[in-house]
Amino acid sequence: DEFVINDFYNYFKPTFSWLTSKDVEKAYLKAKLELNKFKKSLYNLYNEALQTIDSSNREGIIIVGRPYNVNDSGINLNLASKLRDLYGINVLPLDLIELMDDNIDEINQNMFWGYGRKILATLKQIRSNKKLNIIYVTNFQCGPDSYIKHFAPTALGKSYLTLQFDGHGNDAGMLTRCEAYLDSKGVFNLPVVSSATVTPVKKPIKKTIKEISRSAEL
Numbered sequence: 001d002e003f004v005i006n007d008f009y010n011y012f013k014p015t016f017s018w019l020t021s022k023d024v025e026k027a028y029l030k031a032k033l034e035l036n037k038f039k040k041s042l043y044n045l046y047n048e049a050l051q052t053i054d055s056s057n058r059e060g061i062i063i064v065g066r067p068y069n070v071n072d073s074g075i076n077l078n079l080a081s082k083l084r085d086l087y088g089i090n091v092l093p094l095d096l097i098e099l100m101d102d103n104i105d106e107i108n109q110n111m112f113w114g115y116g117r118k119i120l121a122t123l124k125q126i127r128s129n130k131k132l133n134i135i136y137v138t139n140f141q142c143g144p145d146s147y148i149k150h151f152a153p154t155a156l157g158k159s160y161l162t163l164q165f166d167g168h169g170n171d172a173g174m175l176t177r178c179e180a181y182l183d184s185k186g187v188f189n190l191p192v193v194s195s196a197t198v199t200p201v202k203k204p205i206k207k208t209i210k211e212i213s214r215s216a217e218l
Contacts, residue, residue, distance in 0.1 A: 004028065043098040053090055053131050059187050060090040062097070062126065064119055065137035065145075069165070070094055076137050077171045079163070079178075086175070087182060097122050107155045116148040123155035133160065133185055135178070140166035159184065 009024045053060045061083060063070050070076070070093050080091040102121040104111060111117045119136075126132045134156060138145040149162065161181040163174055182188035 001028070001032075039098075042096045046092065046096040046098065049090060049092055049096070058088070058090060059131045059133060059185065060092055061133050061135055062092050062094065062122070063135050063137055064094050064122065066115055067095065069137045069139065075165055075167070076163070077165070077169070077174055079135070079137065079174065082171065082175065083178060087178075087188070089182070089187070094119070094122060097125070100125060104155065108151050111148075113144050113148070116144060119148055120151055120155045123152055123160075127155070127157045133158075133181075135181070136160055136162045138162060138164050140164055 005021065005025050005028050008028060009019070009021045012024070013019055049060065063076075063080060068075065073079075073081070080093070083089040083091050099118065099121050101124075102117060104117060104120045104124060107120050107124065111120065123134065126134075136145075136149065136152065138149070152160065161177060163177065179188055
């Protein structure tokens with residue numbers, strides 16, 4: 001905390017001459033508290049989603065990737081809503097998951113990127129949950145993701161789908177790949193249930209994703 005507070009102070013002091021380190025510390029600690037409250041609300045939604053998935057005997061999809069891919073419906077062609085509305089799939093973003101253990105030494109002992117560590121730790125954590133499947137959303141020519149994905153099969157221990165977006169595609173090819181993946185998991189031919197029934201959270205996941213994105217901007 002001290003390092004971050006000093007960094008903020010040195011950055012803002014030239015512009016705001018009246019600013020003191022105490023002002024920065026107070027604002028930082030308040031923001032951190034609010035962020036932790038928001039994260040806790042996401043984790044509560046995740047636990048509620050797991051209960052719904054178990055009780056409804058349906059499978060869920062966790063969309064894994066970096067926030068600017070997972071949370072931006074423009075980049076990912078509104079993937080979450082289409083999976084739910086067209087196929088009745090419960091869809092959860094990566095940021096809903098509370099990591100119980102971020103140790104991935106047995107998978108990679110030198111993961112440089114923080115989000116790479118989070119992604120692999122998430123895959124490791126849900127490995128034993130047979131009702132949760134993965135769609136990995138990435139970008140064309142993303143160097144870090146091309147490296148991280150090399151370790152994803154070891155972390156997850158089961159098949160997953162990678163969707164690579166380049167800003168020039170449409171949703172036809174994306175949905176074809178999703179259908180093939182869902183079929184391989186044995187859930188493609190299940191009857192589509194109304195979103196009111198399969199929605200694992202009180203708020204639509206589309207809105208939840210937007211809230212996560214907006215929080216990231218703040």
